[in-house]
Amino acid sequence: MGQLHLNKVTKSFGEIDVINGVTLDVKDGEFVVFVGPSGCGKSTLLRIIAGLEDATEGGIVIDGVKVNDLAPVKRGIAMVFQSYALYPHMSVFENIAFPLRVEKMPEADLKKKVESVAAVLKLDQRLQQRPGSLSGGQRQRVAIGRAIVREPKIFLFDEPLSNLDAALRADMRIELTKLHHDLAATMIYVTHDQIEAMTMADRIVVLNGGYISQVGKPLELYHKPQNKFVASFIGNPKMNFLPATCIAAKPEGVTVVCEGQTVTIPVEPRDGLTGEKLTLGIRPEHITLGAGDVKFDIVPSVVERLGVNTIVYASASGDAPFSAAFAGAAAVTVDTPATISFNAADCHLFDDKGEALERRTDLHEIDLEALNAV
Amino acid sequence: MSKQTAMINRYKWYEVISIYAAIAVFLFFVLAPFVEGFLVSLKPLSRLFSSPYRFWPEHGSFDAYFTMWDSVPNFGLYVFNSIFISTVVTVVVLILVVPAAYAFARFEFSGRGPLLAAFLAVNMFSGAVLLIPLFRLMRSLGILNTYAAMIVPGAAFLIPTAIWLLRTYMMRIPKELEEAAYVDGATRLYTLRRIILPLAMPGITVVAITTFIGAYAQQFIYALTFNSKTEFMPLPIGLFAYFGRQEVIWNELMAASFVGIAPALIVIFFLQRYLVSGLTAGAVK
Numbered sequence: 001m002g003q004l005h006l007n008k009v010t011k012s013f014g015e016i017d018v019i020n021g022v023t024l025d026v027k028d029g030e031f032v033v034f035v036g037p038s039g040c041g042k043s044t045l046l047r048i049i050a051g052l053e054d055a056t057e058g059g060i061v062i063d064g065v066k067v068n069d070l071a072p073v074k075r076g077i078a079m080v081f082q083s084y085a086l087y088p089h090m091s092v093f094e095n096i097a098f099p100l101r102v103e104k105m106p107e108a109d110l111k112k113k114v115e116s117v118a119a120v121l122k123l124d125q126r127l128q129q130r131p132g133s134l135s136g137g138q139r140q141r142v143a144i145g146r147a148i149v150r151e152p153k154i155f156l157f158d159e160p161l162s163n164l165d166a167a168l169r170a171d172m173r174i175e176l177t178k179l180h181h182d183l184a185a186t187m188i189y190v191t192h193d194q195i196e197a198m199t200m201a202d203r204i205v206v207l208n209g210g211y212i213s214q215v216g217k218p219l220e221l222y223h224k225p226q227n228k229f230v231a232s233f234i235g236n237p238k239m240n241f242l243p244a245t246c247i248a249a250k251p252e253g254v255t256v257v258c259e260g261q262t263v264t265i266p267v268e269p270r271d272g273l274t275g276e277k278l279t280l281g282i283r284p285e286h287i288t289l290g291a292g293d294v295k296f297d298i299v300p301s302v303v304e305r306l307g308v309n310t311i312v313y314a315s316a317s318g319d320a321p322f323s324a325a326f327a328g329a330a331a332v333t334v335d336t337p338a339t340i341s342f343n344a345a346d347c348h349l350f351d352d353k354g355e356a357l358e359r360r361t362d363l364h365e366i367d368l369e370a371l372n373a374v
Numbered sequence: 375m376s377k378q379t380a381m382i383n384r385y386k387w388y389e390v391i392s393i394y395a396a397i398a399v400f401l402f403f404v405l406a407p408f409v410e411g412f413l414v415s416l417k418p419l420s421r422l423f424s425s426p427y428r429f430w431p432e433h434g435s436f437d438a439y440f441t442m443w444d445s446v447p448n449f450g451l452y453v454f455n456s457i458f459i460s461t462v463v464t465v466v467v468l469i470l471v472v473p474a475a476y477a478f479a480r481f482e483f484s485g486r487g488p489l490l491a492a493f494l495a496v497n498m499f500s501g502a503v504l505l506i507p508l509f510r511l512m513r514s515l516g517i518l519n520t521y522a523a524m525i526v527p528g529a530a531f532l533i534p535t536a537i538w539l540l541r542t543y544m545m546r547i548p549k550e551l552e553e554a555a556y557v558d559g560a561t562r563l564y565t566l567r568r569i570i571l572p573l574a575m576p577g578i579t580v581v582a583i584t585t586f587i588g589a590y591a592q593q594f595i596y597a598l599t600f601n602s603k604t605e606f607m608p609l610p611i612g613l614f615a616y617f618g619r620q621e622v623i624w625n626e627l628m629a630a631s632f633v634g635i636a637p638a639l640i641v642i643f644f645l646q647r648y649l650v651s652g653l654t655a656g657a658v659k
Contacts, residue, residue, distance in 0.1 A: 052553055073559030085550035089572040098568075099558035150558070 001063050002076070002153035002186030003028050004049065009058035011044055011210075018044050020210040021058070026154075026188065031180050034190045035197040036207035036233070042190045043158055045207070049188065050079050050156050062153065073102075076153035080160045084143040086131040092118075093127040096145040117149045120182075137168045144176075148183065157189040161196065173199055194234055198222070206230050223361050228279065228354040237284045237311060237323040239348070244280040249273040254349055254357060256280060259296045265347045267357040281348035284311065287324040289332070292341025298322060299337050305329060312338075415439070415628035422624055439633070442626040445616065448604065449630060452612025456590060457637050459524050459608055463589035464582055466529045467536050471581060472574075474533075475540035476566060480552070490541075493534035500531075502595050512600050523600035524593055524608065532588050536581045543577030544570065583645050590638050609634040 004026040011019040018041045026032050034042040047053040049060060051072040060067050067075045078099075086095050093114055094101075100110045118124045121141040131139055140160060147155055160176075161169045177200050180187050191197055197204045198218045206213040206221065206229070214221060214230045225231035231239045244258040249269035256263060258280050265280070298314040310330040314322050324340055332338045349357045385393070414422065416434040443449060477483075478490060508527055512518045517526065547570060555565040571578075594610035601607065613634070616627040 050557060052557070071559070072557040077557070079554070079557045081550045081554060083548065083550050085548065085554035087551060087569055098555070098560075102555075102559045102564065146554075146558070 001028050002026075003063050004154060004186065004188070005059075005061040006045075006049070007059040007061065009045070009048060009055045009060065011041070011048060011053065012056045018210055019048070019055075022207075022210075022212055024205060024212065024215065026186060028186055029184050031177075031187045031189065031200060031202045032205060033197040033201035033203075034188065034205045034207055035192065035194060036213075038192060040207040041210040042192075042207045046079075046156050046158055046188065046190045049154075050077055051075055052079075073099075077156055078147035078150055078152035078154075079156040079158065080140075080143050080147050082159040082162055084131075084139050084163075086139055086142055086146075088131055091128050091130060092123060092134070092142050092145075095131065095142050096123075096149050098146060099150040113149055114145075117145045120148075120179075121145050136164050137172060140164065140172060141175075144179070148179075153186065155185055155187045157187065159191055160189075162191070162193070169196075176200060194236065198234070204234075206233060208233075224356070224359055225348065226356050228281070228350045228356075231281050231348055231350070231356065235283055235285075237325065239281045239283050240287075240322050240324075241350075242280045242282070244278045244349070246273045246276045246278050253344075253360070254278075256349070258294060261294050261296075263293050263344045263347075265344050265349055266360040267349050268360070270351075270357065273351075273357075277352055279350040279354075281350060282342045282346060284323045284325040285309075286346035287326070287340050287342045289326060289330060289338060289340055293344040295339060295341040297337045297339050298324070300332050300334050303332055303334055411628045411631065415625050415632060417625055419623060419625050436629075438625040438629040442616075442623075442630045442633070445623060445626055446612065446630070448607075448615075449612055449633075451605065452607055452609050453634055453637065455521075455606060456593060456609035456612075456634070457641075459521060459528065459593060460586050460589040460638070462521070462525050463528045463532065464586045466525065467532050467585045468578065468582060470529075471533055471536040471540055472571070472578065473566070475537050475544055476570060478537060478541045479544035480549075490538070493537055496531070496534045505595070505599055509599060519601050519603045519606070521606055524596045524606070527596050527600070528589050528592060531592070532585050535588075536585055539584065540574065540577050540581050543580070544574055547573050579645055583642055586641060586645075587638065590635075 004024075006022050006024040009019055009022045010017065022045060034045060036042045044053060048055050051067070051070065055068060062075055062077075072079070087098065090098070096114045096117055097110055100113060105113070114127075115124065118127055121144060123138065123141055123145060126134060126138060126142075131142060134142065140163075143160070157176075161172050164172060173196060176189075180200075189196070189200065201218055203215060204218055204221055205215050208229050213233075214226045216224075221230055221234045225234065228241070232241070242258055244256040246254055246256050247262070248255040248264075249271075250264075251269065253264045253266040254269050254273060256265060256278055298312070300312045300314050302313040304311040304313075307329075309328065310326045310332065312324045312326070312330070312332050314324075326332070345361075348359060351357065413429065413431055413434075415438050416436065417431040418433055418435070418437070421432060446452075478486060509518075512523050512526075517523050551569055551573075552565050555569055560568070590609075593608040597606075597608050597611050613627060613630055616623045616630060
């Protein structure tokens, strides 16, 4: 069992508030990813759960027991550090065996356990080597081995893949997902990499400035971001934001004027919207060349050809750079104006506070349950 | 060029010459007294002050290395005392400094900064300045004319430097290692024993060497003031025995000096093998 409940957890370092009241429930066996930009408090929150930092206020409850004053080992958690934190003077065997040595497990049991963990992580050939002679991926596996050998209730990962190169990171991502499936343990994973979050998480917690911006399944965050921050954080390249003015809010949607064109976007209307300045959000991958509901010209300044798609950067009427991703090899060249368009159904609308008007996308249409069965 | 060196290591011919010239000047200053001392130890006493002065000894021999034991029969004991005192000082300093340095490196406690500054300030006083208070202290404690009279102040004055040295070394050990051990349930002491001590070994060796050398070199002043018993005298006082009433037996004095520092050299030679760098490779990243 590994349920975690955070109840209005706050953390201040002197005058600076790092965590501003986080309330969160993590179910047993769930893979939850904390994601956010640097300094958003995600690592601090993880360290509070681990017991390496005290919460200034609020309760941390694991399996119904308040653990605020318990040492990490008593909380039933194990942690994998960003820097691996392997003991360089010990062999791989001793590194993995360390938590068992601490609890003075008999030698025979210890050996059996370490060897079974090593087999799971494909480290059985490396047990007598020192961490210094291992590759980055192997070191990472030793660090994970040290965490799973104790069979904790909850695993905590602090940006475990950020020191690996891109190819290895993709491999380890798959291995971690498999490991989560095999162990069926609760895992909490901190990363700044939205790809890691999207690919591994059952649920993503987006943190911004010590607040939870949104909690949801990966595709929920992608299709129904609750605010501009989540909308721009999830997705690569970032969502484009264009200024728009509301001229009508009717049951079928909100009608805005954007780039001089009138378009009705299918979002939940709200009273008092008419005349308001809004922000229209459109993801680069939803922009196409040619005709659509909203159509305008851009002058590409940079064109990136990735094979699978072509990414175009240009300056638009908004202050932020405008980007578009076209499938395959699109016929665009730098400094040659191109006509692009997008459809009203793909648009997001945000009010002046950055809060989203809920889109009428039915998440069942994209079969979320099948994609993300917990 | 047959052998390629990296650009950063390539020098013009005149640069090479000036580098070696500078090294030569430096080495001459450092080593000349030793060379001269060694040559003196080879010369017969009667030829020492012969005029004109000769650098290379005529009729040179190692006789002084044998006769020195007869002129000062207790010389062996003095060397033993020196080694004994230095060893005990080193052990005492290490026992006290390792936990202290760890605490200064890792724990936040009030007064840490001022304490460290105070340690540095203590180093500005040599023991000589404090001889009279120290003497009174030793007398009240009743340890005048014992080994302790030389060991206690010797250790006390070496501790501050040792703490600073080892603290700096321990601060370089990644904090995550301790956090990982803590998360795995290890106590502070267990972590110190199993993680910190093995990783700090090169630093501890440096501290051991500097302390041993320091103790070996500083004994003179304490031995002279706090001890009047011949059987406890260390090497520097023992060398004084070669200063006779009529004349100084220079060649034997020099021979004795070389014999006296030989044990220390051997100790250092063996300890320095443990100064392996890169022991923390693979810990983080």
